[in-house]
Amino acid sequence: MPEPVIVPTAGVRIVIATKPVDFRKGHDGLAAVVQNELGLDPHSGVIVVFRPKRADRVKILTWDGTGLVLAYKRLEDGRFAWPAIHDGVMRLSRAQFEALFEGLDWRRVWGTRVRRPAAAE
Template identity: 80%
Template sequence: MIVAAQAVRVVIALKPVDFRKGHDGLAALAEHELGLDPHSGVIVVFRCRRGDRLKLLVWDGSGLVLAYKRLEQGRFAWPAVREGVMRLSRAQFEALFEGLDWRRMRAQRVRRPAAAE
């Protein structure tokens, strides 16, 4: 499993992409069509038309990493198809990558304890 650091941004490209694209094609798409810097460390999740595959593109500091996952049964839970991107929390990203319905994941903000102030 690909595990994102807590501070890493994760975004989903909301429109399906041509899965024949590789590192350079997806990086160009992220930069020119989505307005993202693919070399900033952001994890960009791309989806196929059928919904059973995803590709992750991330810069690790020394090169672009492209990960591909295909579910053997079922489909990933995707947001509605439209232009742009949508940000995911770490928990939502991990659920999506596992093939779970990430839309049920809700982040809870924890306030700093009064004793720590």
């Protein structure tokens, strides 16, 4: 199995934005979603996985210290396994992220945690 394009280092936080996003959004649009809707800092090094309505695609946004990096993947066969749709994010382990990126069922890998964004004041 080939290595994912984005290989998280030990200790980096990886989350899935569980609500589908408009995949026409680029770096800045997705960074705005991370900050305004998910309540996270897009420049903190967190890896954010985005899902569209179509289950065969994924976008990944992260800050590498010099700029925002956006990776896009479309599976030729099959679909990505996605968590239930709701507002907020769900944390993934590195092993779960790697399984998801390969199109495998990451839910069979141990350890997930859901966090909903703080209520807007």
